[in-house]
Amino acid sequence: MTKILVIGGGFAGCIASHMLTDKGYDVTLIEKGPVLGGGCRTLVYGGHPYTIGPRHFLTKKEEVFEFLNQHIPMRRYPDGHEFLTYIEKDQSFWHFPIHRDEVEEMPDREKILEEFKDCPGPEGAKNLEEYWLMSVGPTLYGKFVESYSKKMWQIDSNTEITDFGFTPKGVAIKTGPKGAWTEAISGYPKAMNGYDDYFDISTRNTKVHLNTPIEEYDVENRRVKVAGEWHTYDIIISTIFPEVLMNNAFGPLRWMGRDFFKIVLPVKKVFPENVYFLYYANQEPFTRIVEYKNFYHYDSPTTLLGLEIPSFNNKYYPFPMKADQDRAQQYFDALPKDVYSIGRAGTYRYIDVGNIIEQALEMFRSF
Numbered sequence: 001m002t003k004i005l006v007i008g009g010g011f012a013g014c015i016a017s018h019m020l021t022d023k024g025y026d027v028t029l030i031e032k033g034p035v036l037g038g039g040c041r042t043l044v045y046g047g048h049p050y051t052i053g054p055r056h057f058l059t060k061k062e063e064v065f066e067f068l069n070q071h072i073p074m075r076r077y078p079d080g081h082e083f084l085t086y087i088e089k090d091q092s093f094w095h096f097p098i099h100r101d102e103v104e105e106m107p108d109r110e111k112i113l114e115e116f117k118d119c120p121g122p123e124g125a126k127n128l129e130e131y132w133l134m135s136v137g138p139t140l141y142g143k144f145v146e147s148y149s150k151k152m153w154q155i156d157s158n159t160e161i162t163d164f165g166f167t168p169k170g171v172a173i174k175t176g177p178k179g180a181w182t183e184a185i186s187g188y189p190k191a192m193n194g195y196d197d198y199f200d201i202s203t204r205n206t207k208v209h210l211n212t213p214i215e216e217y218d219v220e221n222r223r224v225k226v227a228g229e230w231h232t233y234d235i236i237i238s239t240i241f242p243e244v245l246m247n248n249a250f251g252p253l254r255w256m257g258r259d260f261f262k263i264v265l266p267v268k269k270v271f272p273e274n275v276y277f278l279y280y281a282n283q284e285p286f287t288r289i290v291e292y293k294n295f296y297h298y299d300s301p302t303t304l305l306g307l308e309i310p311s312f313n314n315k316y317y318p319f320p321m322k323a324d325q326d327r328a329q330q331y332f333d334a335l336p337k338d339v340y341s342i343g344r345a346g347t348y349r350y351i352d353v354g355n356i357i358e359q360a361l362e363m364f365r366s367f
Contacts (some may be wrong), residue, residue, distance in 0.1 A: 001026045005224065005231070006206070007214065008239035010038025011195070012343025012356050016237045018202035019364040028207040028233070030214060030226065036203060039316070042194035044282065046264045048304035049192055050292045053316070054260060054277065057187045059354030064317075065185045067357055071199045075297065077186040081276040087143050088282040096279060097174040098136065098144055112139050128161035128320075135172035145267060148281040153256055153319065154310055162322040185354075188295045192212065217245055219339050239343040241315065242331035250330040253348060254321075257314035261307040269293060270303055285309050318348040 002025050004238040008011045009031030020027050035041055039053045057074065058081075060064055084093040094102050103112055115137025128149060132141040149158045189195055209226075216225035223232040238245045244252050271278070271291045278289045290306040318324065328348035331367055335341060342359055344351050351359070 002234045003315070004028070004235045004237060005030065005222075005233040006237045006239070007037040007224070007245070008038070008343070008345070009203075009208070009210070010032070010239055010345075011040045011353055012239040012346060012360070013237075014199050014202040015357060015360045016239070016342060016364065017206040019169055019280075019360055020367060021205035023364070023367055025235075025367070026207075027205070028209070029203060030209045030212050030224070032213040033271050034211050036199035036208070036210070037196060037344050040195045041199070042192075042196050044345045045262045045304060046302065047300065048264065048292060049194065049296045049298070050262065050306060051194065052260050052302055053306070053308060054290045054295065055195070055353060055355050056295060059358065060184050061354075061358060062185065063066065064354055064357045064361065065187065067361065068198065069354075071201050072195065073190045073276060074095045074187045077274075078190075081186050081278045082274045083279060084272075084275055085144055085148075085279040089143060093278070094144075095174075096144065098140055099332075100173050103140075103173075108139060112137065115139055125164075126162065127159045128164045129158040131164055132158075132172065144281050147283060148279065148287065151285075152287055152310055152317075154312070158350075161320050163320040163325050171220075171355065181299040190297075191287050192296060192298060194296070217247060219245060220336050222336070222338060229339065234338065236339045238341045239346045241345050242328060242341055242348060245341065246331050246334065249334065250327055253328055253331075254319040255312075255315035255322050256317040256319065257311045258316055259309045259313060261309070263305045264302050265305065268301060268303060270305065315345070318330060318344070321352070324348075346351050 004020055004025050004027045006016050006027060006029040009029055013029055013031070014036055017027050017029050039052045042049050042051060057068070059309045065074065083096045085096040088095050090107055103109055106112060119137050120134055122135045125134050128356045146158060149161065150156065153161065153260050191197060212226060214224045214226055217226070219236065220236065221232065222236050223230050241253065271294060275293050276290070280286055280347045286307050292304050292306065319329070325348070332341060340363070341347060342363065343356055
């Protein structure tokens, strides 16, 4: 029987294990931490469930939603997730993506509308700053993007960001219904432990080794060293950082992380209805605040907020710069036969739960 090693027990590692054991493969999963699920694992603080950063579910494919829904019941949000950004200059919260109707309510609307006339559109933009200036002009760029992106990536200029296909939520100016994801299926698990039950379901036929660091990687020979012994496999599925898997063969990749702070407040609810994230595009050190009741839908006399500050203390976000993406591609091009790299960390792409499921469905159909 074909022996497969899955490295990493986050969402990507669990779904890989699930799909491969369903096909009859002998799968071993090695996770250096004490639990499965990675950043999608539900934790509890002051009686409140939360994850390290929001782990909302988004997809444009019904098949992807139903794959998860058949294993853990999912809640749909038919009105989508709404994001608000606080703009200190206006002393107001505005929807993000920037909504065309709200431009009419802004104190500098005349200047913004005049700048629209000189915007040629983003085609041909070579970096993030050009994309926004060519799309909306300098005033809206200055309000919503300039400081936020510099803060997000801890950089001096947004001209450094040359891979901006993610830009933001797909549009520069939104029309129609307000909110970020009305055009996608939006949801979250119904259970109070979030995605956790899926991690157990997905690995029930897998040999799982928790608290098990891998000491050395020899991907050319599809083997790893654990507790001083080498173990060889027919196929390796990696969900960890490519530079770690490949022993830094092409140098380190840059990652941005987050310091995460939990705040309990003595009120039942803080955010407006249907608003899931608050972004802050000014000089404050934090980028985002999340209220977890909007995801878990529980009753409590208090509420939990999560506040995020960009940090180099961990690795959550791959850098969207051409030099970094090119270096990552070197690693992927050098992967030997029967060694695959998947998930956000494994592909050095800013993808979430829905994207990871879609990626797995596409990849493992051919196994």
